[in-house]
Amino acid sequence: MLEYKIYINGEFRNSSDGGRVDAVNPYDRSVFAKLAKSTIADTKSAIQAARNAFDSGIWSDKSREERSAIIKQIADKIKENSALLQELEIKESGSTFKKSKDDMFLTYRAASTFAKLALVDLSEVLPISKEGVSKNIVVHEPVGVVSAIIPWNFPLQMAMWKIAPALAAGCTIVLKPAPETSVSALELAKIIDSTDLPKGVVNIITGDAEVGEEMVTNPLVDKVAFTGSTEIGKKVMSLASGSMKNVTLELGGKSAGIILDDADLDLAVDGSAYAGYFHNGQCCVAGSRLILTNKIYDEVVERLKNKLAKMKIGNPMDKDTDIGPLVSDKQQKRVLEYIEIGKKEGARLVYGGGVPKGFETGCYVEPTLFADVDNDMRIAQEEIFGPVLAVIKAKDENDAIRIANASNFGLAGGVWSKDNDKAMKVARKLKAGTVWVNEWHLLSDSAPFGGYKQSGVGRELGLEGLKAYTETKHIHVDEILDRKKKFWYNVTVPQD
Numbered sequence: 001m002l003e004y005k006i007y008i009n010g011e012f013r014n015s016s017d018g019g020r021v022d023a024v025n026p027y028d029r030s031v032f033a034k035l036a037k038s039t040i041a042d043t044k045s046a047i048q049a050a051r052n053a054f055d056s057g058i059w060s061d062k063s064r065e066e067r068s069a070i071i072k073q074i075a076d077k078i079k080e081n082s083a084l085l086q087e088l089e090i091k092e093s094g095s096t097f098k099k100s101k102d103d104m105f106l107t108y109r110a111a112s113t114f115a116k117l118a119l120v121d122l123s124e125v126l127p128i129s130k131e132g133v134s135k136n137i138v139v140h141e142p143v144g145v146v147s148a149i150i151p152w153n154f155p156l157q158m159a160m161w162k163i164a165p166a167l168a169a170g171c172t173i174v175l176k177p178a179p180e181t182s183v184s185a186l187e188l189a190k191i192i193d194s195t196d197l198p199k200g201v202v203n204i205i206t207g208d209a210e211v212g213e214e215m216v217t218n219p220l221v222d223k224v225a226f227t228g229s230t231e232i233g234k235k236v237m238s239l240a241s242g243s244m245k246n247v248t249l250e251l252g253g254k255s256a257g258i259i260l261d262d263a264d265l266d267l268a269v270d271g272s273a274y275a276g277y278f279h280n281g282q283c284c285v286a287g288s289r290l291i292l293t294n295k296i297y298d299e300v301v302e303r304l305k306n307k308l309a310k311m312k313i314g315n316p317m318d319k320d321t322d323i324g325p326l327v328s329d330k331q332q333k334r335v336l337e338y339i340e341i342g343k344k345e346g347a348r349l350v351y352g353g354g355v356p357k358g359f360e361t362g363c364y365v366e367p368t369l370f371a372d373v374d375n376d377m378r379i380a381q382e383e384i385f386g387p388v389l390a391v392i393k394a395k396d397e398n399d400a401i402r403i404a405n406a407s408n409f410g411l412a413g414g415v416w417s418k419d420n421d422k423a424m425k426v427a428r429k430l431k432a433g434t435v436w437v438n439e440w441h442l443l444s445d446s447a448p449f450g451g452y453k454q455s456g457v458g459r460e461l462g463l464e465g466l467k468a469y470t471e472t473k474h475i476h477v478d479e480i481l482d483r484k485k486k487f488w489y490n491v492t493v494p495q496d
């Protein structure tokens with residue numbers, strides 16, 4: 001049985017009350033590790049360690065080059081340990097071998113990208129004054145102590161999307177992974193501990209809502225970087241407002257793909273299946289709605305059905321498995337409930353809809369396809385976060401855009417067409433933070449990522465994502481040293 005401790009101030013500790021929690025493998029519901037379960041006292045202690053490390057300047061006063069070199073060291077060690085990290089991620093989350101292999105690379109890539117971005121001098125001199133009058137300089141300073149709270153779907157990648165930009169900006173951080181996927185985060189703590197990063201700069205604790213709420217409200221914290229559901233995001237925003245913390249929220253989605261009539265259907269059908277079913281649909285940017293016009297509707301639905309029949313459901317450790325288990329019993333129950341809701345709402349169940357035969361010992365759900373979905377149905381409006389695709393009929397291209405935008409979410413979207421100009425026009429009209437043309441799921445660490453509407457506040461990744469971990473300061477250096485030439489001479493100060 002594997003055992004893990006929480007990581008505070010450069011030390012691996014048991015929880016202050018000795019509490020432990022099981023890590024469960026959703027493939028067969030077996031317990032494969034025991035973890036220390038953080039208390040509120042542990043949470044406060046981790047925040048204090050991050051506060052002390054920040055205030056000491058041990059990290060924020062380092063040069064950009066020094067910070068970059070240590071972030072690169074973390075990236076390289078992740079690469080060295082990727083086989084172990086991958087195995088743990090598969091066990092804790094049910095991620096397939098193929099998906100988790102990509103995750104390892106993408107975790108490494110995020111750290112490497114921010115090692116490079118750490119070198120960028122974000123300061124600028126503004127052209128707003130004449131020579132000899134004043135210099136106006138804008139600098140970006142680290143925001144301070146960051147509370148980072150992440151979900152379970154891409155455990156290590158999500159961790160690195162918070163840790164790497166926070167470090168690049170000069171911040172210190174307390175990270176709380178989701179309870180379902182804390183094992184890989186605590187293994188990551190060991191990797192970070194083996195680098196030259198000073199003690200207390202990164203702290204990794206466990207726990208759920210109670211620990212999260214302490215992280216969000218604690219007065220020693222300057223910024224909250226949250227990724228998770230819109231429901232919890234709203235709570236986090238409201239709690240963080242008590243001390244007016246800097247907040248970024250990366251939340252849920254109900255992203256729509258539109259296949260235009262002229263699309264290459266071989267590409268668009270495979271791509272839409274990838275959009276909707278990759279990682280069992282447990283992706284914030286999953287293409288969980290697919291909008292088609294009458295002309296191609298029946299053909300696309302038929303092709304999708306055939307595609308799903310060929311997907312290999314299996315053990316996530318097997319290299320050729322396409323569909324593994326969902327992350328937990330809770331998630332399996334949620335998805336099966338939504339499938340029942342879809343049936344009751346009158347959507348046509350074309351494929352799947354239950355637990356696959358032979359996989360009852362794990363948290364599996366068949367890839368499920370609903371056609372004739374009305375965009376007002378709950379299965380078209382609410383984030384299911386499972387392998388359930390809702391196909392919706394549109395009258396024409398404009399109607400497809402209207403339907404795509406008729407959602408409280410606005411995280412991502414996509415359009416499939418052979419005509420790039422036409423696709424670009426549609427892409428510009430979609431109210432979403434990321435839009436793909438003839439692609440899905442590809443994100444760049446150099447491009448900003450985030451949501452419109454209730455899919456979030458702020459952006460991660462790229463220079464915009466780095467700036468999100470800074471405060472912006474304007475420094476006005478006045479070059480007029482003769483008081484009689486000051487604009488305020490004779491305004492308020494009595495003159496002699």
Ligand code: NAD
Pocket residue numbers: 149150151152153154176177178179207208209210211212213216227228229230232233235236250251252253283284285383385411451455456
């Ligand atoms: P969740 O909102 O239930 O939990 C997310 C995190 O918040 C977990 O670490 C959880 O322990 C913590 N938490 C729960 N209650 C809290 C509270 N009251 N205060 C503070 N923290 C609290 O989400 P989940 O089920 O872990 O993940 C799935 C969700 O994450 C989906 O909605 C998905 O769309 C979203 N997500 C968004 C992005 C993005 O970048 N936009 C990326 C991945 C996942």
